[in-house]
Amino acid sequence: MASRALVIVIMAWAFAEAFAGDPSPLQDFCVADLKSPVFVNGFVCKDPKLAVPEDFFFTGLDKPTNTNNRLGFNVNFVNASVFPGLNTLGISIARIDYAPYGLNPPHTHPRASEFLIVIEGSLYAGFVTSNPDNKLFAKILHKGDLFVFPEGLIHFQLNVGKTNAVAIAGLSSQNPGVITIADAVFGSKPPISDDVLTKAFQVGKEIIEELEAPFK
Numbered sequence: 001m002a003s004r005a006l007v008i009v010i011m012a013w014a015f016a017e018a019f020a021g022d023p024s025p026l027q028d029f030c031v032a033d034l035k036s037p038v039f040v041n042g043f044v045c046k047d048p049k050l051a052v053p054e055d056f057f058f059t060g061l062d063k064p065t066n067t068n069n070r071l072g073f074n075v076n077f078v079n080a081s082v083f084p085g086l087n088t089l090g091i092s093i094a095r096i097d098y099a100p101y102g103l104n105p106p107h108t109h110p111r112a113s114e115f116l117i118v119i120e121g122s123l124y125a126g127f128v129t130s131n132p133d134n135k136l137f138a139k140i141l142h143k144g145d146l147f148v149f150p151e152g153l154i155h156f157q158l159n160v161g162k163t164n165a166v167a168i169a170g171l172s173s174q175n176p177g178v179i180t181i182a183d184a185v186f187g188s189k190p191p192i193s194d195d196v197l198t199k200a201f202q203v204g205k206e207i208i209e210e211l212e213a214p215f216k
Contacts, residue, residue, distance in 0.1 A: 022042075025089065030043075031084045031085055033045060042174065043080055058082075061168070071103050072103060072159070073096065073097060075095070075096050076094060076095040076097075078093045080092070087174060092173065096116075096168075098159035103156070103158045104156060108179050109177055112172045114171045114172075115147070116141075116146065116147050117168045118166075120164065122140060122160050126138025128155075129153065130153065140160065182215070185197070
């Protein structure tokens with residue numbers, strides 16, 4: 001009986017692993033019908049007979065984005081909602097621009113791993129493993145270097161140069177999601193109770209209020 005239960009557990013685990021991540025397409029492509037009123041996990045496919053080359057083409061990643069903000073970075077994120085041909089392919093891409101000393105702050109993608117290629121400049125990039133180790137893996141990256149961020153782990157990039165930096169990121173989901181840690185913790189709506197935050201960070205209420213101020 002115990003061996004049978006073990007087999008069932010192993011089969012359940014294997015089944016879950018097989019279906020982890022974005023589902024595999026069941027046809028050559030599924031160009032997103034962005035005008036469809038039907039709500040599904042992803043986007044409804046338009047008739048393949050109506051697909052055109054433009055559905056599989058995107059332009060604009062050569063253009064810098066505006067980094068004039070408090071963090072000094074910006075992202076041109078390309079997913080299936082702006083590039084219909086990506087629907088069901090399990091990938092997305094982004095151009096990230098950094099002003100001198102600009103920061104892409106600690107964040108996580110709950111549904112995707114990511115690779116980052118530096119196109120211009122130098123970046124300090126890294127990720128932190130899960131509890132209990134919380135080990136930091138970080139490197140200074142230069143033009144042509146590539147770094148990988150495993151799915152779900154907190155990661156960041158900081159421009160350590162005196163000039164602008166540019167990177168291209170590829171992600172293993174058509175909709176990887178993003179949770180910026182500071183925004184989520186100190187800028188949630190409604191706000192998280194100060195009782196929770198003071199105990200979690202082991203600081204006084206006045207410090208929590210100071211940390212929350214930029215996000216209000």
